[in-house]
Amino acid sequence: MKRQEFIEYFASSPSIQMHYKEGNKQTQILNKDLRILQKNVRIFIYSILGSISAMKVISWLFDINLYYVIPFVVGVIVLSLIRFSKHTPKSFKGMKEVTERTITPLFNGAKQKTLNELVPLVLPGFNYQYNKAIPLDEMLHYSLFENKYIYDLLSRDALVGKIPDENGKEKNIRISEGEVSYKRIIEIKGKGDTMNRTTFTIETVFKGFILEMETDMDPRSKIIATNKGYFPPSHIKFEDCREEEQGKQKYWQEVNVPYSPFKDCYKILMDHPSPSDELMLKNLLVALKDITKRINRIIPIEISKGKIIMLFESERDVFEIFPETESFDPGVLWDDLVALSEIIKIVKEMELALSK
Incomplete structure (x- = not known):
């Protein structure tokens, strides 16, 4: 099938359009819920940080012992948790519910049906x-790959x-379709009397098929x-993520x-x-x-x-x-x-x- 014929078939097939529209609808719901979740997480974090800052300011201004201000901070955190729970979409109350209610129906349903009508054409x-x-x-x-360095393999579609x-x-x-990553160790030299410390980054070494x-x-x-x-050179340090594979x-x-x-x-x-x-x-x-x-x-x-x-x-x-x-x-x-x-x-x- 030629490219233009493929495009026209996608636009004219009733079954593809039905599954595609349903998938788009579910995707919009998922993305909306994700945005709400991200917003509530930010509010929750800012509430805690704000409460701690307020506690320190009040203690300093009024020369009040910190122990007397702690109940106020605890109250703010509890209220933040109640708001977070009340306004967070139900589908995000647990990872099991995320999978069962949103992600699994989306991919195993609309996406699979749409692609399985299109893929065999080519x-x-x-x-x-x-x-x-x-x-x-x-x-x-x-x-x-250097297996001992593999931090993760992200792969779902096939x-x-x-x-x-x-x-x-x-x-x-x-x-x-997959993505392989290694965990790279980075040494940061301390200044003056400060000790050296290490951190890490997750580096993608392969993305493709x-x-x-x-x-x-x-x-x-x-x-x-x-x-x-x-296979990285010896002067670049990666963490042995899988000791049993060495x-x-x-x-x-x-x-x-x-x-x-x-x-x-x-x-x-x-x-x-x-x-x-x-x-x-x-x-x-x-x-x-x-x-x-x-x-x-x-x-x-x-x-x-x-x-x-x-x-x-x-x-x-x-x-x-x-x-x-x-x-x-x-x-x-x-x-x-x-x-x-x-x-x-x-x-x-x-x-x-x-x-x-």
């Missing part, structure tokens, strides 16, 4: 699944489908060609390769390579060199557990079809889905090269 055989993206515990089974190989056999494939495809390759084969940027990547051997682009951009790892793995690595590097040059981007890839796992960096939030401020453009979704179809072609090309 990607036949694929469907959208909310909350089916790769979770953190599964991501830690792979070694495309496309799931099947693609045929060169023999017509269908292979399961999942494309997860995590693609997994089942293959007929030996599940014992383990080859990685990942982005060197995911030993898991030690058995990987780093492999030196002759191609200069790989020396600069890729970290090549193998695990006790067999002759067949050596041949697979050779085919992988030839294909990866060609694809990297053609699309001018680093494509981290791992072959393990009988799967191909690839990373494609992207700043796009492809599946956010209910924006808070601007109107949704179906043409942009078509562009993003076409880009995903190109990614699928790349993984098929890579699988074909590895099966030689």
Whole structure:
């Protein structure tokens, strides 16, 4: 389907318009409740801070012992809590209610139905699944990142489908939209007699698509060609967020390769390579060199557990079809889905090269 046809179909389909309008309505309710909650949190914090400041001023002006002013402060805090409870939307009285009343119906209902009518028009055989993206515990089974530094993986949206190989056999494939972050330690030097202190920031090291495809390759084969940027140099300190994971990547051997682009951009790892793995690595590097040059981007890839796992960096939030401020453009979704179809072609090309 062409871009204009896709846009016209979105505008003319009664079922899509019904689900989309319902999703927009729920999104507006959710955003309104969030704004009220944020406002009440600010009022609550300002009330406490104001009460403490007032207590100190009254104590200083009238030379009153602080103990006599404390009941006044407690009264203000209690009144603030009552107001906070009374005016906070019911859907935010607990995280369970947030999920059950607002978020789950929105995404599992309108969003899923809308996308599952649109996605197959560009990607036949694929469907959208909310909350089916790769979770953190599964991501830690792979070694495309320095696992011990992974602070979090934000992932919910996924496309799931099947693609045929060169023999017509269908292979399961999942494309997860995700964001990986590390916890970076920052040392702040003290001035004069002040002691040094440490703080931290949460840094996003990857945002984009995590693609997994089942293959007929030996599940014992383990080859990685990942982005060197995911393995920070020793002078930059990151917290070991997962101590139990520290030993898991030690058995990987780093492999030196002759191609200069790989020396600069890729970290090549193998695990006790067999002759067949050596041949697979050779085919992988030839294909990866060609694809990297053609699309001018680093494509981290791992072959393990009988799967191909690839990373494609992207700043796009492809599946956010209910924006808070601007109107949704179906043409942009078509562009993003076409880009995903190109990614699928790349993984098929890579699988074909590895099966030689």
